[in-house]
Amino acid sequence: METTKKSRDTIQSLSIGISILDAIAKAKRPLKITEIQEETNITKSNLYKYINTLVQDDLIFRDQNSGLYHLGSKLIQYGMTAMGNQDVLAIMSPYLQSISEHTNNTALFSVPTFNGPVIAKITRSNQILNIGAEIGTLLPPYSAAGKIFNLFAEQHKTKKWKENYQSTIVEDLDEAQTIRKEKIAFAKEPLISEVSSVALPILNYLNELIGIITLVGFSSDIPGTIDHPQSKFLQEMRVEISKNF
Structure with a gap:
């Protein structure tokens, strides 16, 4: 009886919404709304409502x-919060540990999304320091990671992000040129006083x-x-890590 009760205690509309996400995930490519309808068999009027809700909530x-x-x-x-066993993070973890131990500072790994760079992994140093960020935190354009994302991420991913932050994105052309060439960006106290990043x-x-x-x-x-010794060390690590991909 308990098993039967559990099977009935579901929300059908939630399952329908998930079926839309499943359709896009299984296709392994972006879909037209007509393709989503073909895969889910949701009526056109209802499908628009579901999609509008999912878009509004960034799903x-x-x-x-x-x-x-x-x-x-x-x-x-959500996935990055739970993905302790994913290949990219598995590859990155020992490198982040090495960087953190070598510099005695906190090392982060963030991934590019349509809303900007999102923290996926944190390796903390022994310092007692609250950097104000946890896994799943979206990093702003004036952070060092934000500068890298702005210049190296694909344009279709940076477009919405730039629109959301257009009032705070001020590009220094000389700095941008240097970042592209040297593949390193610096931010002095972008979020918290006395806390900087590279x-x-x-x-x-x-x-x-x-x-x-x-x-x-x-x-x-x-x-x-x-030309700082730690910058040179980080650049060497970047080259070594990139060889994995």
Whole structure:
């Protein structure tokens, strides 16, 4: 009797919404709304309501140019919160540990999403330091990771992010040129007083952004120039890590 009761205690509308996400996930590519309807058999009027809700909650992303629907950034945040055994994080974990131990600062790994770079892994140093970020935190454009995302992520991912932050994104062309060339970005106290960061892109063999490594710590301990010994160490680590992809 208990098993029967549990099987009935469900919310059908939630299952229908999940079926839309399943359809996009199984296709392994963005879908048109007509394709989603074919896969789910949801009536057109209801499908629009479900999709509008999912888009509003960042569970689905609609490309304004193509009209195609992608899985949204919030799903990536949820997944990254739970994905202790994913390949990318499994590869990154020992490197983050090494970076944190070598520098005695906190090392972060964030992934590119349609809403910006989202923290997926944190390796903390022995310092008692509240960096104000946890797994799933969305990093802003004025952070070191934000600068890397702005310049190295695919344009269809940065478009919405830039629109959301357009009042706070101020691009220094000289700085941008240096970041592109040297593949390293610095941010002095972008979020918290006395806490600064330096970030580097992890690129695959197609030069696509896989993720961003960020070193965070007290401003006195974080490098602010390319020729700093810690900057050179981080650049060496970036090259080594990127070989995995």
